[in-house]
Amino acid sequence: MIPDVRLGTTDIDVAVELAALEGLGGGAVASFTGIVRGDDALIALELEHYPEMTLAAMTGIAEQAAARWPLLGLTVVHRHGRLAPGERIVFIGVAASRRGAAIKAMQFLIDWLKTRAPFWKREHRAGGGASWVEPREADSQAAARWESRA
């Protein structure tokens, strides 16, 4: 199983991604979609990234998931650039024979993408203000709990 990992600026077609994973013969497909929240006065979310490194880092994380759980399919799509509220940022889909592997791998992938893929979010607000999103301690803790498990 070779993970399908993509980085781009266009919208993610969740239906197409899920249909491909559902057709692999497994009994379980788990997915996660991250979306730009329509928070107060937010007009756009900008995702900066490290062009020479990002896809390789995402692929490394996906290969970790594939090594840890018996998976039939794994898709990760992450966008960069400027996104409006309601737009998809990231899609993670995992197919496996049984649900345990699919759900755990999905959770691992989003936890590690949040803390180990070189993206930086900036929030643009109505009135012209913009601020870099601060890293969350909860995200570090979520990522760290996978360290101790081979």
Next chain:
Amino acid sequence: MIPDVRLGTTDIDVAVELAALEGLGGGAVASFTGIVRGDDALIALELEHYPEMTLAAMTGIAEQAAARWPLLGLTVVHRHGRLAPGERIVFIGVAASRRGAAIKAMQFLIDWLKTRAPFWKREHRAGGGASWVEPREADSQAAARWESRA
């Protein structure tokens, strides 16, 4: 937030269900789809259920999830009757402001649906044999871990 819980015999349109959840303003949508595995010689999976009780039991489980986590949307669709390999059995979709609530609620819902909704699976195999699916100890354990958390 009123959970959207349905029981039926027709296919589940995952794209439509997810689109509705993605449009609720939250930053996270988690989903799980259970599919009839194409195991050796399986020609159909039959799901018997308890017509007077099933939807109420599913709704009770969904309300538990809604009480435990701050959710923006929750959809559960379960099929009954005779299904071919590759067909969807169950769809669970959860929208929340942040991913922790969405993913945990999704996991809770599938764990409890597997052990607390009155469905019984029978496998029909090539050659005419049919056998009732045995409950799995792993499913009981997965469901039990939610008992201790209010």
Next chain:
Amino acid sequence: MTLDLVYFAWVREAIGKDGESVEPPEDVATVFELIVWLAGRGGGYAEALGQLDRLRAAVDQRFVAMDAPIAGAKEIAIFPPVTGG
């Protein structure tokens, strides 16, 4: 007291019907005692209801433990552990 019983999955198959009305004796007070009384009919009942640890029950569409009372119940369901999802 007249009770409506419903059976599912292999319990239904072994008993050979999906439900029936019964009038248990007055000393049958719990789901457990109801199952023992039914199993005493022998044949498919004994086959379906002989192993209590393989059975689950609902009283008026709510899952209950085997020692649940049946007083006032209208419908009692007997079935194997569920396997949906």
Next chain:
Amino acid sequence: MTLDLVYFAWVREAIGKDGESVEPPEDVATVFELIVWLAGRGGGYAEALGQLDRLRAAVDQRFVAMDAPIAGAKEIAIFPPVTGG
């Protein structure tokens, strides 16, 4: 030794460029020492690089700890903790 440096997010903004080539003195052996040397330039460098616990680094496109050696490196990136996903 000539190093290509790249900056991201508010590190890039404070320094005022997205990268540059530098020739650090020979006693600069680790990422930490490189950052201290750069911060010594003052101005935007001091502003961007003053708080080490708010910085992360990559050597040749791999995340490294602050005490990682820079010998043989071609490209060193300095940036805040990531916030994607």
